[in-house]
Amino acid sequence: xxxxxxxxxxxxxxxxxxxxxxxxxxxxxxxxxxxxxxxxxxxxxxxxxxxxxxxxxxxxxxxxxxxxxxxxxxxxxxxxxxxxxxxxxxxxxxxxxxxxxxxxxxxxxxxxxxxxxxxxxxxxxxxxxxxxxxxxxxxxxxxxxxxxxxxxxxxxxxxxxxxxxxxxxxxxxxxxxxxxxxxxxxxxxxxxxxxxxxxxxxxxxxxxxxxxxxxxxxxxxxxxxxxxxxxxxxxxxxxxxxxxxxxxxxxxxxxxx
Amino acid sequence: xxxxxxxxxxxxxxxxxxxxxxxxxxxxxxxxxxxxxxxxxxxxxxxxxxxxxxxxxxxxxxxxxxxxxxxxxxxxxxxxxxxxxxxxxxxxxxxxxxxxxxxxxxxxxxxxxxxxxxxxxxxxxxxxxxxxxxxxxxxxxxxxxxxxxxxxxxxxxxxxxxxxxxxxxxxxxxxxxxxxxxxxxxxxxxxxxxxxxxxxxxxxxxxxxxxxxxxxxxxxxxxxxxxxxxxxxxxxxxxxxxxxxxxxxxxxxxxxxxxxxxxxxxxxxxxxxxxxxxxxxxxxxxxxxxxxxxx
Ligand SMILES: Nc1ncnc2c1ncn2[C@@H]1O[C@H](COP(=O)(O)OP(=O)(O)OP(=O)(O)O)[C@@H](O)[C@H]1O
Ligand SMILES: [Mg+2]
Numbered sequence: 262x263x264x265x266x267x268x269x270x271x272x273x274x275x276x277x278x279x280x281x282x283x284x285x286x287x288x289x290x291x292x293x294x295x296x297x298x299x300x301x302x303x304x305x306x307x308x309x310x311x312x313x314x315x316x317x318x319x320x321x322x323x324x325x326x327x328x329x330x331x332x333x334x335x336x337x338x339x340x341x342x343x344x345x346x347x348x349x350x351x352x353x354x355x356x357x358x359x360x361x362x363x364x365x366x367x368x369x370x371x372x373x374x375x376x377x378x379x380x381x382x383x384x385x386x387x388x389x390x391x392x393x394x395x396x397x398x399x400x401x402x403x404x405x406x407x408x409x410x411x412x413x414x415x416x417x418x419x420x421x422x423x424x425x426x427x428x429x430x431x432x433x434x435x436x437x438x439x440x441x442x443x444x445x446x447x448x449x450x451x452x453x454x455x456x457x458x459x460x461x462x463x464x465x466x467x468x469x470x471x472x473x474x475x476x477x478x479x480x481x482x483x484x485x486x487x488x489x490x491x492x493x494x495x496x497x498x499x500x501x502x503x504x505x506x507x508x509x510x511x512x513x514x515x516x517x518x
Numbered sequence: 519x520x521x522x523x524x525x526x527x528x529x530x531x532x533x534x535x536x537x538x539x540x541x542x543x544x545x546x547x548x549x550x551x552x553x554x555x556x557x558x559x560x561x562x563x564x565x566x567x568x569x570x571x572x573x574x575x576x577x578x579x580x581x582x583x584x585x586x587x588x589x590x591x592x593x594x595x596x597x598x599x600x601x602x603x604x605x606x607x608x609x610x611x612x613x614x615x616x617x618x619x620x621x622x623x624x625x626x627x628x629x630x631x632x633x634x635x636x637x638x639x640x641x642x643x644x645x646x647x648x649x650x651x652x653x654x655x656x657x658x659x660x661x662x663x664x665x666x667x668x669x670x671x672x673x674x675x676x677x678x679x680x681x682x683x684x685x686x687x688x689x690x691x692x693x694x695x696x697x698x699x700x701x702x703x704x705x706x707x708x709x710x711x712x713x714x715x716x717x718x719x720x721x722x723x724x725x726x727x728x729x730x731x732x733x734x735x736x737x738x739x740x741x742x743x744x745x746x747x748x749x750x751x752x753x754x755x756x757x758x759x760x761x762x763x764x765x766x767x768x769x770x771x772x773x774x775x776x777x778x779x780x781x782x783x784x785x786x787x788x789x790x791x792x793x794x795x796x797x798x799x800x801x802x803x804x805x806x807x808x809x810x811x812x813x
Binding site: 263264265267268271272275276339340341342343344345346347348349350351356 | 564567568569591594595597599601603604606607608609610618621622624664667
């Protein structure tokens, strides 16, 4: 597992396109918000600033890494490397776990650079070093679970449908399932299974994103926002990721046997 | 390490069997596998390497049942496998790729692994290119990386599926010599379309056709199948019919054909002594078949 982790991390981190895409998105966001950036950097509300930045990072950047991670598992068969790896005595489950965690870790590197880079800039200009602490907490509780959730689907779903189709569907799902208000149309947003982390964002960081919406569909997935439901939400996201991953061996066997 | 195969059948979804009740014993040493495209060689090798589950039948390698999880792992611990459709990660260098496979093969000690990778890069003559990304490698160079990974953990069982395809003549000869040298105590199962590679390295071989065993014996046995069946005919006219043309060489007065045929194709045909390739071709011709299935 550690071998797969190490090399999957290395290969993903080396992908120039990943850096270019992340760079482009961040640049775009920067330009779009350039006028307000000055105000933001002076804003003394460190927690709120870090939280709203985390929402932005978590809303936009997964579109990039979800697409990048989509080839990680299927390409082993496509490239013809799978035959070599599968003929080694290393456990297949361990290799899958290593691949998953390694490529997710690599996908998280640019996020960390962008997010902590901004946090450091803010901490310095606003004179609020506490922002770095909030940033670390948000990264762990909100940004990483999203990476793990998206990573699992991005690895496994392309075993069922072509990776390009997955990317299109994923981007559609992402905005539908995260950004749309449940008052506007039926959506999974603002629920326990919302990968941008509506519950932890609301409960721990004071962003108003979660909880029941009168008259909306899927309200059974929107209990009152409390510390317990926030933790439950993170747990549900990680459990779904594990579940999806555990289906991978059977799905792969279906196409290779 | 012996390979004992009995009643082995593999049917891919909705297809005719790729392997059809195959019985075969592969002893320790070098063993060749011949057969036309689609004969089932790769299917057999993938089953032996634990990548594919047989539909039915029994496969034991050194006493281990490859259809069981434990047996498969035991085999894979001593296995070096070079797949026919070999691929590498384009974003790693040859050295990194080999290091990765070495880790998966359980060479945990870093220094040992480095030394072993270095040695094998030397063996496949890639030392000077070893730190370049594999993306830029030619087909033959990739195959050499594949050969190196197969040899990494000093395997007692080597399964190589068309290892010399795409290699330049020098590398091809170097590699098949290396295989013979390695054989000794090991079992090396070699499939190829280059009959000469088997003639130069193996004492025994098997021939598959449509998933069945059509020959198993020594190189001499198979060569002898073409005894008094190889002819040389020089003609400027139409090609001789009623046999398999092995070659056509321009000479003074037309073309010199080498023909494998049960009877002399022309009155002035000259009889030649057969080689392994002639024997292989004779196998697929109608003729005396009384001992075609000699075990
Ligand atoms: N993954 C697969 N799915 C379906 N059919 C397959 C698959 N792989 C092989 N076959 C079929 O099984 C038969 C045997 O194929 P196999 O690749 O074992 O032959 P081979 O002897 O290795 O041929 P070649 O010399 O061309 O490499 C062929 O008819 C082929 O079409
Ligand atoms: Mg083949």
